Amino acid sequence: MTTDLELAQRLADVADRITTARFRARDLHVDRKPDRTPVTDADLAVEDAVRAELAEHRPDDVVAGEERGGEVGTGRAWVLDPIDGTKNFLRGVPAWATLLALVDGGRPVLGMISAPALGKRWWAGAGAGAWCRTGAGEPERISVSGVRDLGDAYLSTTHLGSWVEHHSRESYLRLVDACWENRAFGDFWQHCLVAEGAIDLAAEAVVNPWDVAAVQVIVEEAGGTFTDLTGAPRYDGGSALTSNGHLHAEALHHLT
Template sequence: MTGAAVALPHFEALADLPRELKADGSVVTAADRAVESAIRDVLAAARPTDAVLGEEEGQTGASGRRWIIDPIDGTALFVAGDNRWLILIALEEDGEVTTAVAAHPAQGSLWWATRGGGAFEGRIVGGRVVAETPVHVSAGADTVAGSRLGVVPEEWNRELVAPLKELTPALHWPIHPALMIARGDLDLAVQTGGQIWDFASTSLIVREAGGAYSGIDGRPQPGPGASVYARSDALRQAALEAMAVVSGSR
């Protein structure tokens, strides 16, 4: 809740929000830095011996327990006034993500999961989580053709996802496609780039909802590069095979 409380006032006053470009050309704002700083303050008070890795401040500390923070996932959406941006927080223990939270603060929704404990969706009302609901992926055929596909970002001029476009159309996503898969609203999603903080939280939520996740190279752990989410492991494999023509893994 702390991150949302810091981010929302910035989102409501975008005209006055300082922003700049990083070395990689992506946008960063004062809101990104303020949200990460606020989350770090909470973690420092509650878990002072844990390590923290954040997109804006890098890693601090060394421990078998590491918090992974993306203070504003989708900063380009944020500065455009698009409410689909998220705050992502995950806990990694001995190299495995065990706890995950994904919030759409501007939409008032929260998603979370624990390893072996399932995945859930709730609403944020008055700073409290209400309407807690277990989520689960949908059933269906394990073929890319006919599947409900989401791509992050919503661009089709990317060579990586072109083979999927030939098999099934991409759908507009009102919330992050990984969360839509967890809730049964999509079957397959590709995020065409990112770092560990982009995937740590959403990968666990999808898996705990009964789905599958991997990097484009098939690695099971979240990390840099493109990633695939699917409602089944067989569908994930089918998507990787379809994209192998471009990725060079075939």
């Protein structure tokens, strides 16, 4: 591997081979973790395979994954969500992906999101722009929308119920009422749609670092803005708001 991006593409290929083979498999094994979220045999297999590749090609880097743990320090760390959207995966819904991010000095500098059942892959490197490939097509550079009026904005979240427990359902509904349209595309996909300019805002009341480390660099390199719900541009703040940048401050105002 000559570059981190080449390695990230290889890691995504490794993950895709595992996940596509297990998607809609009749013998898929599902357990429930202590936080009551599901984990499948595919989640564990992907994380183990990616960790093995990193041990070979980047033995000095830290790895922090959803299933096997690990801590991000001040140096280089790969942050991994083997399957983001596990509930979709185990129910046969094709909106799921493997998320990989390289964090250096506490900030994501490379993001890779691969969603093989959707036929899509998104990636970005700090200073190198954000890109997407559909199927076997050529990579295309992506950018956020130019919508400047919240009344014209398209908004997404993951699960409305999470706002009750972790933030404020009323504040999210205030933002909904201020926008033109809303859906719940959920998880990684909504943030990638922001980066592509297909929608304008995506808000999540609760996230883990591995859910949004890759998202942050992709959205920012696409010209958008990423913060937690306090307005801090950090992937480990426990919540997330992505936007085209023009709408960010006004959206945060509704959410606070």
